[in-house]
Amino acid sequence: MRFKDKVILISGAKQGMGLAIAKRLKSEGATLVLNDKLMDENFKQVCSELEAFPAVCDLSQLGEIPKVIKAVISKFGKIDDVVAQHAYMNMGKFEEQREEEWWKIVNTNLLGSYVLIRECVEHLTKTKGKIVITSSYWGLSGWPEASAYASSKAGLITLVKSLGRELAPIGVNVNGIAPGVINTPQLEIDAKNLNLTMPEVLERYARNIPLGRVGTSEEIAAVVAFLLDPEQNAMVGQIV
Template sequence: MMEFVGKVVLITGASSGIGAETAQTFAKLGADLVLTGRNVGALKKVAESCQKASTKEPLTVVGNMEDEGHVKNLIESAIKKFNKLDVLVNNAGIMELGSIENTSLEQYDKVFNVNVRSVYNLTMQAVPHLVKTKGNIVNVSSVCGIRAFPGVLSYCMSKSAIEQFTKCVALELAPKQVRVNAVSPGVIVTSLQRRGGLDDAAYAAFLEHSKTTHALGRPGEVSEVANAIAFLASDLSSFITGSSIPVDGGRHAMCPR
């Protein structure tokens, strides 16, 4: 039941990190892929890797999810090529460091435009096609959406919005048999934090510290998140909707002491 032969899966933020690994996971499971990201070269490499894994050539659409024209073109291109959509993985996201004392409205707008507004927009446009296939949506949230952490204010707020978005849309689409779920990763070894402002030394210290902030004693790997996404998108989770599964080594259950 963990196979996607004949299914069309659209993944945002597919050029790196969790998105790239998720694309390869779905490729191995037989899906037809629609991949989007901002980095042309990186997205091409991911597509080539997926094609080697499945012999199927993914459709790649390069663009910025903040661009409404790109989002519209993304859906139109997917339907034009495959004539349907079965799974939407809202993965694209950014992180910015900042507290209420040193943040800005510019940071707030940047983070929310990518992490919330673009997800809202793409989901709106994908839903009519998902209703036709009785498909499903998997949103990539964060432990920061269910627990509070200082120093990443706009990011935490944006992921909290995704948690509520997941539940609300799940209830709205349940009568049409479209499931909506989320994964909430803890610290995963990707480039997210470095793009968010940590230099190499700070990132190394961050990963070392993560051994104490996760109950399992380590940060996670992208494959562990990708497998959870595939599970939620598969028929194995056919009675799960409106849920957010922490993929965080137990971090969400921990308390300072």
């Protein structure tokens, strides 16, 4: 039980990769703080099943984040690790996307992660904690009809590298992951936005993947668990 007595905050944990990460860490003893933007029935059920503390906050509303972290500290007195997993994505042709949509994507993905981490760092220095930030393969490569999302994820890659250097001297370990296409509910949204069926969107993405298939959330959760492992301290500022 390598995460026994660890209080781990996971943003965007209601479904998909965030939920898989939560389940994996819970199975290894973690005490979970789970974030989603709404306390709907699905999120209530997730928190109940995983015995998790709900940290409800729309991370694009940056002023709300400090209040949530204050509530977590009031409840547990500490935060050991943070997984900045949340994301907002809306695909569309570059010339058709409005500035408002770009700002929403950047606010949620890049600034939301920055403020979340900033508010946690004081507490992570006390626990010698770890941070894992979820970027995307598209942040490395770019992707047609996903310029805003890919740009925000590229910013997260640089954030990982910068924070890795800046926070390591005070005992906080920062790394990131850049998953390719993963079979999550987001693919259903992609299919709708692209006017494709789910089989069509899966085939479209699989064409560009050496394995010939999209990844699973459980595969991503295994990587995050490795990066958070208390015995893993040599990797700093890296993207997996």
